[in-house]
Amino acid sequence: MRPSRRLDVVVVGAGPAGLAAADAVAALGRSVLLIDQGSRGGGQVWRHRPGERLPRAARRLLGAVQPPRVAVARRAAVIDAASPHELVVDFDGRTAIIETSSIVLATGAVERFLPFPGWTLPGVVGVGAMQALCKSGLELSGARVVLAGTGPLLLPVAATLRRAGARLVLIGEQVPARRLRRFAMRALLSPARLAQALQYRAATWPVPYRSDTWVVRAEGHHAVERAILSVGGEERVEPCDWIATAAGLLPRTELGTLLGCAVGDDGIVVDQQQATSIDGVWAAGECCGVAGDDAAQAEGAIAGMAAAGATEIPAALGRRRDRGRAFGWLLREEFAPRRELLDRVTPRTVICRCEDVRQESIDPAWSQRQAKLWTRVAMGACQGAVCGPACEALYGWRRNAVRPPLEQPSVGAWASALERLTPDPVAVGESPPQRGA
Amino acid sequence: MSDITIVVNGLPRRVAHDITVAAALLQHGPASFRHSVGGAPRAPLCAMGSCHECRVTIDDRPAVRACLEPVREGLRVETEP
Amino acid sequence: MITCDVAVIGAGVVGAAIADVLAHEGMEVAVLEGEFAGAGSTGAAMGHLVVMDDSPAQLRLCHHSRLRWDAMLPEFPPTVEADRCGTLWLAASDAELAIAQAKVDRFRRDGVRAELLDAQQLAEAEPALRPGLAGALRVPDDMVCYPPVIAQLLLERAVAAGARLLQPVRVLAVESGLVRTAYGDNVSAGAVVVAAGAHSASLLPGLPALPRRGHLAISDRMPISVRHQLVDLGYLDSAHTLGGASVAFNVQPRRTGQLLVGSSRELVGFDARINRPLVARMLSRATAFLPALAGAPVSRTWVGFRPATADALPLIGRWPAIERTWVATGHEGLGISMAPGTADLIAADLLGREPPLDPAPFRPERDVAHAGAAA
Numbered sequence: 003m004r005p006s007r008r009l010d011v012v013v014v015g016a017g018p019a020g021l022a023a024a025d026a027v028a029a030l031g032r033s034v035l036l037i038d039q040g041s042r043g044g045g046q047v048w049r050h051r052p053g054e055r056l057p058r059a060a061r062r063l064l065g066a067v068q069p070p071r072v073a074v075a076r077r078a079a080v081i082d083a084a085s086p087h088e089l090v091v092d093f094d095g096r097t098a099i100i101e102t103s104s105i106v107l108a109t110g111a112v113e114r115f116l117p118f119p120g121w122t123l124p125g126v127v128g129v130g131a132m133q134a135l136c137k138s139g140l141e142l143s144g145a146r147v148v149l150a151g152t153g154p155l156l157l158p159v160a161a162t163l164r165r166a167g168a169r170l171v172l173i174g175e176q177v178p179a180r181r182l183r184r185f186a187m188r189a190l191l192s193p194a195r196l197a198q199a200l201q202y203r204a205a206t207w208p209v210p211y212r213s214d215t216w217v218v219r220a221e222g223h224h225a226v227e228r229a230i231l232s233v234g235g236e237e238r239v240e241p242c243d244w245i246a247t248a249a250g251l252l253p254r255t256e257l258g259t260l261l262g263c264a265v266g267d268d269g270i271v272v273d274q275q276q277a278t279s280i281d282g283v284w285a286a287g288e289c290c291g292v293a294g295d296d297a298a299q300a301e302g303a304i305a306g307m308a309a310a311g312a313t314e315i316p317a318a319l320g321r322r323r324d325r326g327r328a329f330g331w332l333l334r335e336e337f338a339p340r341r342e343l344l345d346r347v348t349p350r351t352v353i354c355r356c357e358d359v360r361q362e363s364i365d366p367a368w369s370q371r372q373a374k375l376w377t378r379v380a381m382g383a384c385q386g387a388v389c390g391p392a393c394e395a396l397y398g399w400r401r402n403a404v405r406p407p408l409e410q411p412s413v414g415a416w417a418s419a420l421e422r423l424t425p426d427p428v429a430v431g432e433s434p435p436q437r438g439a
Numbered sequence: 440m441s442d443i444t445i446v447v448n449g450l451p452r453r454v455a456h457d458i459t460v461a462a463a464l465l466q467h468g469p470a471s472f473r474h475s476v477g478g479a480p481r482a483p484l485c486a487m488g489s490c491h492e493c494r495v496t497i498d499d500r501p502a503v504r505a506c507l508e509p510v511r512e513g514l515r516v517e518t519e520p
Numbered sequence: 521m522i523t524c525d526v527a528v529i530g531a532g533v534v535g536a537a538i539a540d541v542l543a544h545e546g547m548e549v550a551v552l553e554g555e556f557a558g559a560g561s562t563g564a565a566m567g568h569l570v571v572m573d574d575s576p577a578q579l580r581l582c583h584h585s586r587l588r589w590d591a592m593l594p595e596f597p598p599t600v601e602a603d604r605c606g607t608l609w610l611a612a613s614d615a616e617l618a619i620a621q622a623k624v625d626r627f628r629r630d631g632v633r634a635e636l637l638d639a640q641q642l643a644e645a646e647p648a649l650r651p652g653l654a655g656a657l658r659v660p661d662d663m664v665c666y667p668p669v670i671a672q673l674l675l676e677r678a679v680a681a682g683a684r685l686l687q688p689v690r691v692l693a694v695e696s697g698l699v700r701t702a703y704g705d706n707v708s709a710g711a712v713v714v715a716a717g718a719h720s721a722s723l724l725p726g727l728p729a730l731p732r733r734g735h736l737a738i739s740d741r742m743p744i745s746v747r748h749q750l751v752d753l754g755y756l757d758s759a760h761t762l763g764g765a766s767v768a769f770n771v772q773p774r775r776t777g778q779l780l781v782g783s784s785r786e787l788v789g790f791d792a793r794i795n796r797p798l799v800a801r802m803l804s805r806a807t808a809f810l811p812a813l814a815g816a817p818v819s820r821t822w823v824g825f826r827p828a829t830a831d832a833l834p835l836i837g838r839w840p841a842i843e844r845t846w847v848a849t850g851h852e853g854l855g856i857s858m859a860p861g862t863a864d865l866i867a868a869d870l871l872g873r874e875p876p877l878d879p880a881p882f883r884p885e886r887d888v889a890h891a892g893a894a895a
Binding site: 082357382405 | 668
């Protein structure tokens with residue numbers, strides 16, 4: 003099903019940045035297709051069940067980004083690309099080639115997981131993951147949850163878990179109290195942020211909120227039974243059903259890497275117009291640096307306008323983005339994972355969950371490629387999405403190239419799409435087959 | 440709340456109609472979705488499609504990520520408990 | 521300046537096997553490797569240990585090597601993932617089945633176990649294959665293994681026997697008994713053996729070996745039952761040639777439960793980009809033989825560069841253009857299968873011993889464009 007005409011813009015990801023981008027493209031009268039892996043739009047931050055009340059900006063954007071103004075593909079993902087203009091898209095198991103002049107990447111963020119003993123037990127989930135599960139229908143009535151992470155995401159997640167019926171054992175923040183105070187002094191100067199923080203704290207009162215706290219290990223037989231925590235330097239055992247833990251957020255950059263975009267420590271590298279290093283590719287939101295949903299919306303709008311060919315970008319949008327970015331940098335500085343989170347790893351700790359590769363089988367002197375070839379670390383189903391950042395922190399490896407396809411499509415679906423790509427300029431005709439196996 | 444029935448490892452289970460398969464499988468607490476290469480039980484970690492730990496078989500399709508899959512009436516899911 | 525008896529350039533499976541044999545013969549060996557053992561073609565390879573019979577010379581070298589592998593592999597740890605799954609060469613038609621029968625006869629004449637399966641026996645042996653195949657040639661002693669680990673273990677054995685590993689080293693040039701490197705010391709050697717895979721021709725101008733790009737894909741762990749390595753015989757209908765881009769059906773069951781899917785061949789130099797239309801052809805051919813594979817999740821695809829020659833035989837022996845220089849490359853898809861025999865041929869030549877098999881068909885200076893049929 004090759005479309006008869008090329009789209010003006012494809013937007014990937016329906017979180018705040020992607021929605022804003024699609025809205026901006028449509029406002030300029032250009033054709034746009036929004037591709038999203040979720041079933042409802044909103045991304046992670048605006049994940050919701052039908053009828054659930056969302057923030058005003060979310061309601062506005064979700065209302066505006068609808069057919070026929072914007073073509074929307076739910077449960078869809080870009081799994082490969084021959085170029086930024088020829089995308090292989092999986093639409094819920096069926097693949098098609100989508101041709102487009104421009105693409106806006108709004109692929110968001112993922113959680114940073116750092117391995118610790120027991121982190122593979124059922125019941126150990128991410129902080130955002132626990133929230134996502136609750137927002138997708140998990141009820142926690144009476145379940146005991148240890149929540150241990152970092153940054154301002156902890157309180158809203160705690161509030162969500164409470165609403166889902168959880169008995170929160172404790173909210174643990176890895177950074178020390180003085181850092182937390184310093185952050186509060188700088189960040190909560192904004193009355194809106196202060197009000198929101200107080201509101202969340204009220205919603206989670208009187209659950210203890212402890213700084214200098216992290217999970218040392220998880221124990222249990224078939225699933226989590228207890229968390230061993232380090233709380234202000236003292237080890238404490240907390241029986242629990244769930245451990246929700248992560249070490250912050252990281253930009254999700256695989257598609258950008260596949261398209262050849264430069265990726266730096268903060269995510270996909272963009273300029274003032276949100277243009278990446280590759281012609282025809284823009285990026286917006288947390289995939290180019292974690293900075294919150296307001297900056298993401300501003301970036302999405304800028305990227306959408308630029309991708310749609312606008313030459314004038316309103317200065318106010320740029321200011322909104324810059325404010326958010328400044329906050330993002332503050333977050334990264336103040337909530338960087340502390341060294342002790344890496345020191346939790348023991349020789350028997352699984353580093354690569356997909357291939358069950360343990361710390362003891364990886365020689366830190368090896369190069370990344372060497373370790374991958376010899377141990378299969380980062381070679382499993384997630385292709386290093388989880389252990390890549392962990393290995394970067396533990397062994398100093400840079401995350402390397404992405405090998406297609408993304409998202410593990412079926413052999414048949416991927417092959418049938420590739421067959422429909424524009425033939426390579428170096429024609430691949432039928433020719434006598436080769437010798438050898 | 441309108442409930443539907445899905446079939447988990449051959450047994451019917453009533454669940455809310457608007458939730459994901461992952462949420463449905465975790466209704467009674469953490470449970471193994473699959474076994475790792477080394478045979479250990481595994482369950483969702485990221486809940487947003489990137490870790491692939493929640494792979495299950497749904498209506499005979501192998502390796503479907505339960506965290507991305509909404510439930511629907513009659514859906515059959517196979518796990519490795 | 522480092523001095524030694526023999527400098528081996530490249531620690532792929534071929535270079536590592538040569539270093540292992542020479543070090544065990546008591547020679548002072550230095551191995552020069554640019555990255556790490558198995559980082560090149562070896563690491564990108566499927567990892568089959570097969571006996572093939574495109575020519576009598578190929579059959580002899582494969583067979584000798586296999587007997588050597590049989591002796592060595594029991595000493596290796598399980599991480600080599602050696603699995604004697606056997607190969608099934610699939611015949612789609614009666615004409616191909618006749619070819620398979622001829623191959624059975626040739627294999628048996630050389631003492632290689634082989635048997636013909638009819639359609640019924642094939643369906644029982646591999647129920648996941650599509651119905652309607654005519655039968656297959658079964659080579660039960662063929663194996664699969666995990667190549668990068670094999671290369672590393674061979675290199676470790678060489679080092680344990682006294683070989684010196686210079687790594688990472690970039691080799692700039694090979695002169696008579698001298699290896700010039702980009703950094704670190706140059707190496708002075710009684711003999712230099714170039715085993716740099718597809719890169720060998722850049723050190724030995726005029727060497728008739730070319731990089732031939734191949735794609736492979738691997739599935740996630742899947743409950744599809746495949747017991748043998750599967751290859752289609754169809755390509756035998758056509759003339760052998762280096763030109764053009766082509767695909768063949770080749771699936772291996774891996775110890776991990778994954779299926780490794782190949783293969784493609786093209787001459788495009790060292791261009792590491794993925795040729796997606798060719799991958800599509802490769803995968804479609806695979807799913808045509810193995811329909812259930814279409815439902816398997818595919819984890820990734822990658823390319824490697826096989827060192828290829830026009831007559832499908834490796835280049836093993838003295839390279840006359842440079843004094844005191846030997847070469848061992850051009851094994852294309854059979855580097856692991858032929859590594860021990862290659863090492864034995866090089867060792868016999870260096871030590872002035874009787875070679876274990878006739879080295880003439882592998883002489884690097886032969887006219888590769890015309891030598892194949894006669895070999």
